Amino acid sequence: MENWSIEDVERMQPTVVKQIQTIVSKNRIGHAYILEGAKGTGKEKVMQFFVQLIYCENPTKNVPCETCRSCKRLKSSNHLNFMQLEPDGQFIKKGQVDELVHALSKTTIEKQRKIYAIHHADQLNTSAANTLLKFLEEPQSEITAILLTDRMHALLPTIRSRCQHFSLSPMSAGVLKQKLIEEGITDSMASTVCKMTNQVEEAINLAKDEQFGLVRKSVLKLVEANGRSVQDALMCIHEDFGPLLKEKEQAEQALDLLLFAYRDIVAIKASPIADCTFPDMISYWKQIALQTTYEQLSKQLEMILHAKQNLHKNMNRTLMMEQLMLNLQEGFTFV
Structure with missing residues (x-):
C-alpha cells in the first residue's frame, strides 16, 4: 500500500x-x-x-x-x-x-x-x-x-x-492487473494471481513467491501431459507434484489453478478472445477446445471440484491426483 x-x-x-x-x-x-x-x-x-x-x-x-x-x-x-x-x-x-x-x-x-x-x-x-x-x-x-x-x-x-x-x-481484475504490471509482474503471472485474490499486496507477494511460480509451472505441465496420455500425466504427478503435494496449501493452490486452466478452455471455446488466467497458454487451450465438447469440459470441471472436496477430507493427495487424472481422461466417475 x-x-x-x-x-x-x-x-x-x-x-x-x-x-x-x-x-x-x-x-x-x-x-x-x-x-x-x-x-x-x-x-x-x-x-x-x-x-x-x-x-x-x-x-x-x-x-x-x-x-x-x-x-x-x-x-x-x-x-x-x-x-x-x-x-x-x-x-x-x-x-x-x-x-x-x-x-x-x-x-x-x-x-x-x-x-x-x-x-x-x-x-x-x-x-x-x-x-x-x-x-x-x-x-x-x-x-x-x-x-x-x-x-x-x-x-x-x-x-x-x-x-x-x-x-x-x-478492486476490479483489470485495475489490479495493471497495478501488478506497474510493479514489474509479467502479464501472464499478473493474469493468474488476479484470479487468486483481489488484494494488491497479497497479489504482489503471490506473484513473487517462487513456490507459487513452481506450482503454476507444474500445473501447466500436468495439463499438457494429460493431453498426451494418462501415463504421462501419472509420471508428471510423481516427478513434479510429489514435493508440492506434501503441503496442503500448495495442493489446494494446484487444484485451484487446474480448475482455472479448464475454465480457460471453456472460455476459449466460447470466445477466442476470452480473458484467460493463463494467457501464455492460449494457443494450447484452443487446440484442446477444438477436441473437447462442452459436456466433457463440464464433467471435467466437476471432477476437479470433487477433488478439492476430497482434499479437505484428508485423503492421500498423491492417490487423489492420480484418480483425478484417470477420471479426466477416461472414467468420468467419482470415487
Whole structure:
C-alpha cells in the first residue's frame, strides 16, 4: 500500500473519490464519515486522500498538490491537527478514546480543521464505543471523524446513524492487473494471481513467491501431459507434484489453478478472445477446445471440484491426483 499514488486511488475507487472531491470543493465537510470496504479495497489510502485534500494549500483540479507545507507534513506524519487511533491488542479501549477526545480539545498552532481517523473502528470495545458516541452526539464544526471498517454491521447503530457512509468497491481484475504490471509482474503471472485474490499486496507477494511460480509451472505441465496420455500425466504427478503435494496449501493452490486452466478452455471455446488466467497458454487451450465438447469440459470441471472436496477430507493427495487424472481422461466417475 505504501507504493500507491493518488492516481492509483482515483483509478481504484473513482466513485468515492469523486464524492470526496465534491464535498471538499463545495466546503461541505461533515463531522463524521465511515469508510467501509473489505480488506484490499484501499480504505487507508482513500482516507489519506480525503485528509490530504482537506488540508492541501494548492489543490489542482480537486487533487492534492503533494508539495505544499500541509501535504508534506501529512506525509511525514507531522501534522498537529490530524490524529489516528488503532486497536491496542484486540480492541480499541476507552482510555484510548478518552486520550483522543482530550487531544482534540486542546488548542494547537494550526488554524485548520482537526481530523481524527479510527482504524478498525469495529474493534471498539463497548465502553470505547459509548465514549465515542457521546463525542459524536456533540459535534463541533471544525472537527471531523473518519472511521475505517470492513465490518460496518459491528459498529453501534447509533454511531452509524451519525456518520455519512462511503462504501468502497473491491478492486476490479483489470485495475489490479495493471497495478501488478506497474510493479514489474509479467502479464501472464499478473493474469493468474488476479484470479487468486483481489488484494494488491497479497497479489504482489503471490506473484513473487517462487513456490507459487513452481506450482503454476507444474500445473501447466500436468495439463499438457494429460493431453498426451494418462501415463504421462501419472509420471508428471510423481516427478513434479510429489514435493508440492506434501503441503496442503500448495495442493489446494494446484487444484485451484487446474480448475482455472479448464475454465480457460471453456472460455476459449466460447470466445477466442476470452480473458484467460493463463494467457501464455492460449494457443494450447484452443487446440484442446477444438477436441473437447462442452459436456466433457463440464464433467471435467466437476471432477476437479470433487477433488478439492476430497482434499479437505484428508485423503492421500498423491492417490487423489492420480484418480483425478484417470477420471479426466477416461472414467468420468467419482470415487
